[in-house]
Amino acid sequence: MAVSRRGFLKLSGAAAAGTALGGVTSLGINLTPAYAAAQSLRIKNAQAFPSVCPYCAVGCGTLVHVANNQIINIEGNPDSPINQGNLCPKGAAIYQLHVNPNRQTQVLHRAPGSTSWETMDLSQAMDRVAQLVKKTRDDTFVVQDSAGKKVMATEAIFSLGGATMDNEWNHVQQKLLRGLGVTPIENQARI
Ligand code: SF4
Secondary structure, eight states: OOOOHHHHHHHHHHHHTTSOHHHHHHTTOOOHHHHHHHHHHHTTTOEEEEEEOSSSTTOOEEEEEEETTEEEEEEEOTTOTTTTTOOOHHHHTHHHHHSOTTOOOSEEEOOTTOSSOEEEOHHHHHHHHHHHHHHHHHHHOEEEOTTSOEEEEBSSOOEEEOTTSOHHHHHHHHHHHHHHTBOOEEEGGGO
16 A cells, blocks of 8 residues: 555654554554564663552553663563553653653742742751651640540641652651651552
């Protein structure tokens, strides 16, 4: 079947986006080998690091390809028994989570009463968070409830973790928060 240059470019672009290989195939052109070859060339000299998709509790395995200390590709890990190389659309876009000009890379702070955000040094921000957690915990810590039952807790702090956190981080987070007397601890992956 004859395909115009404009039509070919349009279809090739769609195939590169991984969405229309079927459409090209329906015109009698199989771009799968070319697409696969282009992909393997792109990651030819890269190192592959197994990782886990940060987005939800399914925990699909990924391969993060790195060249010259830069992430150049992230795809499903075929060795993962969970997803066997597949990723849902959200997981397939993980690369854009890392490599994105719109990514926020500095701490933004809006002072009480202010209407504007200002950048803040990370260590300064961490100190501020620690101070506020300590103050809130100390101000609201309850040793006994109204029935005289020992509770040793604060209801003023709620912890919402992210699915980007690994097991080790969550272990330490639980220890820290339960040690402070915080009981509402949830993770975004389950919401
Ligand atoms: S790829 Fe999709 S289903 Fe798998 S962990 Fe990521 S968000 Fe969840």
